[in-house]
Amino acid sequence: MLNVLIVDDEIHFVEAVKRMVDWAGLDVANVYTAYSSSSAEQIFQAHDIHVLLCDIEMPQRTGLELLEWIRQKELRTVPILMTCHADFRFAQEAVRLGCSDYLLKPLSKEELETAIRKAALIANREQERMEAQRNKLWWSHQQDMNQERFWTDLLSETIPANRGDFLREAAARQISLCGDAEVLPILLVVRHWHRDFRVRDRKLLEYALKNAGKELIGKLSPGNVFVPVGSEAWLLIMPVATDRRIGESGLAMMCRRWVEFCRTNLYCELTCYGGQAIPGFEVSSMLHRLLKLDRNNVNGVGYVSLEAENRSVDASAALPDMSGWAALLRQGVKERLLEEAAAFIGSLRQRLDIDSRYLLAFKENFLQMTHAVLQQQGVQAHLMFCDEGSLRLSEAASRSLADLERWLAHVVAKAAGYAQASSVGDVVEKATRFILSNLDQNLSREAAASHVYLHPDYLTRLFKKELGCTIPEFIMRERMKLARQLLAHSELPVSAVSMASGYANFSHFAKLFKQQTGLTPVDFRQSERRGGANGKVEIASG
Known part of the structure; x- marks a missing residue:
């Protein structure tokens, strides 16, 4: 069923057209009317209009201008123009704007219904085409999901990794695979994002990353499937045609272009690990080999082939002596320490015989050295390095030299200020500044200690x-000073003074205040005001 819109500035003409046409016989469900182009636009925004009957000459904006607006909005509407003037220029513009008919007034019933029937046929064909396109996209999406589930089940060994079960399951799920067909797996890993993104934005960038891969790798082999294999990691499975083998050089070139595109446009460091052509049922074992390449890609190379499996690793590679670094940390010379650590990591970039186990051992030694220095100063390391940012950097530190360097800079920056031998007075001053800045908060000795x-x-x-007092005694003393100051020199209600002094319970505040001053808060305020200039109020320090 179709929707028709009649647009003409002559109300009587519009009503005559509505009465003249047998709309039910033309399979028209709804007939809408408008008397200007702006009114017509509002109807377009509220309803799907399939056929438009429109006068050309109208005040303010012509019918041709309305058709131009429809074209800019890319609306699927078949227009019929009506006019009193047989002007060739109008007819020429109507053809350009996609009109199915150009009618001269006055109109006969037969002429009008013939034009509407012709436009309806075009509109129905367009609807059928759009429906077919939607069905095609839906089926394509379903096929992509079906293939992704198939390969995911194979990788998780839900489908046994043998030729018979592999082919039977593929046939049952309508996955098109030849018996001897081979695939080329490529592992993709995002190792680092150059910016912090919200989850939704990161998902959009990951979608763009996969689309870019389909554009580049699709030139080598159509029908690729992306299968998630971990956090920000995918296995790209490429069908390999027997008459069109993919060369290592061509694959490497495409992957490097992909890596560069992601670095430049998607703010991430992508690494590709190229496998080799294998029967489809062997994909799981190939994935384990590629994941091992990723674990040992400590130099962060953008493209790694299976040839790297043959690289020898020096299991006995010496770790650096960190006693000198410990001395620099104690002295608080963090710039020099970072320079020396960066120089050592730079030397590792020239070596191909180290792997993630070496980075892990280096990280543990550096952390042990840092903890030992902090322990000498009475600093609790878990308070310093157990926040979310520290844990995230620590987890990634053994993945690559770049990650290790970021973690080192973070650890040194946090530890240097507390590893250096400080006077007792400096430490106490930091703690008292924290207390005085948070008197209205829920303070405790644990909170003050955690701050330093x-x-x-x-x-x-x-x-x-x-100071000759405990932390709770210092907190209460300073709170009472602040309360006396506010009671003497402000118009705040006593309950507000209680809250500002860090006491949510007014009764508890009043009791403590009387214990400290011998007066209730109200009596103290009245006493201070009676005393006038002779009254002295002790001001809270800080």
């Missing part, structure tokens, strides 16, 4: 030595 990465008991001993 020390154990609460140890910081309490430092407070007693420097």
Whole structure:
């Protein structure tokens, strides 16, 4: 069933057309009317219009201008133009804008219905074409999902990795595979993002990454399938035609172009690991070989072939002596320490005989050295390095030299300020500044100790030595100072003074205040105001 829109600035003409035509006989469900181009646009935005009957000459905007708007919006509408003037220029423009008919007023019933029937036929064909296109896209999407599920089940060994089960399952799922067909697996891994993206934005970039791969690799072999094999890792499975083998040089060139495109346009470091042509049922074993290449690609090479499996690894490669680095860390000379560490990592980039196990051993030694230096200063390392950012960098540190260098810079930046021997007074000053800046918060000795990465008991001993009081005693003393100041010099209600001093429970605040001053908060305020200039208020420091 079709929708028709009649547009003419003559209301009587529009009504006459509505009465004249046998709309049901033309398979028309709805007839909409408008008396100007702007009104017609509003109807287009609210309904699907299949056939348009439109006058050319109308005030403000002509029917030709309305057709131009329809064309710009790419609407699937078949237009019929009506006019009182047999002007060749109008007819020529109508043809350019895709009109199916150009009618001269006055119109007969037969002439009008013939034009509408012709336009309806065109509209129906367009609907059928669009429906076929939607069905094709849906089927293509279903086929892609079907193939992805098939290969995922093979990789997870839900489908046994032998030729018979492989072919039987492929036939059952309508996967087109020849008995002796081979595939070429390529492992793709995003090793690093140059920016922090929201999850939704990252998914869009991953979609663009796969589309770019289909464009580039599709030139070598159509019918590729992307199968997720981990976080930000996919296995690209390429069918290999017997009469069109893919050369290693061609594959390497396409993969390097892909890597460069991702670095330049998608803000990520992509690495490709090229396998070799194998029977489809052997994909799982090939994936394990490619994943091993990824674990040992510590130099972050953009394209790695299976030939790298034959590279020898020096299991006895010496780790650096870090005693000098420990001394630099104690002295707080972080720039020099980072320079020396970066120089050592730079020397590793020239070597091809180290793998991820070497980086892991280096990382553990460096972390042990850092913890030992921090321990000498009474700093608790877990308070410093257990935040989400630190853990994420630590997890990635043994993947590549670049990741290791980022982790080193992070560790040194956080540790240098606390590894250097500081006076007791400096540590206590940092803690008291934190307390004075957060008197209205839920303070505790644990929170103050965490701020300076020390154990609460140890910081309490430092407070007693420097200030002659414990941390809770210092907090209460400063809160009472602040409360006296606010009561004497502000118009805040007593309940607001209680909150500003860090006491959510007013009764508890009033009780403590009376214990400290001998007066209730209200009596203290009245006493201060009666005392006038003679009253002295102790101001909270900081």
